[in-house]
Amino acid sequence: MTTAEEIPAATFSLELNDEQRQMRDWVHGFAESVVRPAAHEWDEREETPWPIIQQAAEIGLYSPQFLGHITSDPTGLTLPVAIEELFWGDAGIGMAILGTSLAVAALFGNGTPEQIAEWGPQCFGTPEQVQLGAFCVSEPDAGSDVSALKTRAVYDEAQDEWVLNGQKSWISNGGIAAVHVVVATVDPELGTRGQASFVVPPGTPGLRQGVKFKKHGIRASHTAEVFLDEVRVPGRCLLGGREKLDERLARAREGRRTGQQAALGTFEATRPAVAAMAVGIARAAYEYALEYAKERKQFGRPIIQNQAISFTLADMKTEIDCARLLVWRASWMARNRKPFEAAEGSMSKLKAGEVAVWATERAMQILGGMGYVRDTPVERWHRDAKIFTIFEGTSEIQRLVIARAISGVQLR
Numbered sequence: 001m002t003t004a005e006e007i008p009a010a011t012f013s014l015e016l017n018d019e020q021r022q023m024r025d026w027v028h029g030f031a032e033s034v035v036r037p038a039a040h041e042w043d044e045r046e047e048t049p050w051p052i053i054q055q056a057a058e059i060g061l062y063s064p065q066f067l068g069h070i071t072s073d074p075t076g077l078t079l080p081v082a083i084e085e086l087f088w089g090d091a092g093i094g095m096a097i098l099g100t101s102l103a104v105a106a107l108f109g110n111g112t113p114e115q116i117a118e119w120g121p122q123c124f125g126t127p128e129q130v131q132l133g134a135f136c137v138s139e140p141d142a143g144s145d146v147s148a149l150k151t152r153a154v155y156d157e158a159q160d161e162w163v164l165n166g167q168k169s170w171i172s173n174g175g176i177a178a179v180h181v182v183v184a185t186v187d188p189e190l191g192t193r194g195q196a197s198f199v200v201p202p203g204t205p206g207l208r209q210g211v212k213f214k215k216h217g218i219r220a221s222h223t224a225e226v227f228l229d230e231v232r233v234p235g236r237c238l239l240g241g242r243e244k245l246d247e248r249l250a251r252a253r254e255g256r257r258t259g260q261q262a263a264l265g266t267f268e269a270t271r272p273a274v275a276a277m278a279v280g281i282a283r284a285a286y287e288y289a290l291e292y293a294k295e296r297k298q299f300g301r302p303i304i305q306n307q308a309i310s311f312t313l314a315d316m317k318t319e320i321d322c323a324r325l326l327v328w329r330a331s332w333m334a335r336n337r338k339p340f341e342a343a344e345g346s347m348s349k350l351k352a353g354e355v356a357v358w359a360t361e362r363a364m365q366i367l368g369g370m371g372y373v374r375d376t377p378v379e380r381w382h383r384d385a386k387i388f389t390i391f392e393g394t395s396e397i398q399r400l401v402i403a404r405a406i407s408g409v410q411l412r
């Protein structure tokens with residue numbers, strides 16, 4: 001028999017360490033004191049909240065250092081913990097602040113150290129002059145089906161320049177970003193394996209914003225079309241460099257494995273982070289509904305005294321914790337380079353997105369009429385939550401990715 005003293009020290013813990021708790025509380029403080037009070041105004045204005053992004057930059061929350069810090073923690077947990085707090089504050093403003101990180105993730109995923117050093121800081125600008133990044137994949141005829149991208153990149157050998165032509169759609173920060181990372185097709189015959197990512201530096205002629213979409217939710221986050229008309233970028237703007245691309249295309253043409261693909265690799269890496277955003281909204285709605293249910297009286301007693309209400313709250317808490325645990329697992333796996341063999345990144349995004357939609361709807365029900373009007377934030381949270389079953393891969397696409405991973409069958 002092993003005595004209690006002989007049991008080896010625990011190597012598994014879900015307890016946040018001091019540094020993670022400090023980071024969580026610091027982001028929470030900003031979310032509570034700056035983001036949440038501004039949320040209603042910027043949702044109504046449907047504009048990029050530049051002053052709030054600037055405030056985030058002044059305290060270092062909108063900066064390459066912050067992203068570097070939350071992504072370097074060896075447990076992988078600081079990233080989802082920080083993101084959950086920001087989105088607990090507000091998802092529209094949260095996206096306005098974190099939309100840039102999609103472009104930065106593409107840079108980190110595909111770029112050389114020199115490219116990361118050159119373009120990473122330009123995605124953020126400075127606290128005096130904040131700038132944004134945009135990650136441009138989706139097109140009018142290529143949403144879920146990324147292999148159908150029509151935007152072309154052709155190399156002009158004489159000038160050592162890439163020439164980009166095409167139309168992007170649904171781009172967060174599209175047209176207002178300083179740095180656009182554009183996924184384009186170099187060899188259309190090869191589908192996603194013939195695609196590459198390019199940096200379009202600030203002020204490059206030929207890139208312009210099209211329609212800015214009026215949205216159901218996350219309205220403080222700018223979403224627009226981007227047109228690329230004879231956009232010329234220097235050869236060094238091809239992420240990963242020419243040699244690597246030529247090698248990859250040659251392997252694909254010979255029918256050999258090519259490793260990571262430009263857009264899909266970025267999405268796989270960012271899914272747990274996007275899932276953490278959804279957990280933040282769900283938690284905000286749950287907390288609000290819990291307090292309301294304890295205070296609101298009908299039939300002479302608080303409505304929480306009805307099991308219909310208290311059990312709903314119990315289910316909400318359980319589902320949110322379940323989503324968070326999937327997010328933490330995926331973040332830990334990603335940080336520790338454990339392959340997503342059962343598409344654990346997609347699982348976290350699927351669960352968290354669906355929980356956010358469900359929990360915000362339940363919160364609205366618990367508030368009754370007060371949940372349906374703009375006097376309380378629940379109505380906005382419900383609208384904001386819906387995007388999490390649509391962007392970064394719809395719920396159906398997450399299920400497709402999981403089904404493929406667990407079955408090994410090339411489902412389409």
Ligand SMILES: Cc1cc2nc3c(=O)[nH]c(=O)nc-3n(C[C@H](O)[C@H](O)[C@H](O)COP(=O)(O)OP(=O)(O)OC[C@H]3O[C@@H](n4cnc5c(N)ncnc54)[C@H](O)[C@@H]3O)c2cc1C
Pocket residue numbers: 102134135136137138140142143144145169170171172173215218223387390391392393394395396397400412
């Ligand atoms: C607010 C917002 C911000 C966005 N930001 C960005 C961004 O910054 N960068 C970017 O590149 N993109 C961005 N997107 C695009 C987003 O990723 C796409 O909208 C999403 O991938 C879905 O593509 P789609 O809209 O063309 O829908 P479609 O692909 O046309 O899908 C329509 C429906 O068909 C279903 N469907 C499609 N294929 C299958 C299948 N094989 N099996 C089962 N069901 C299927 C889908 O799940 C969905 O329900 C953004 C979108 C929005 C709305």
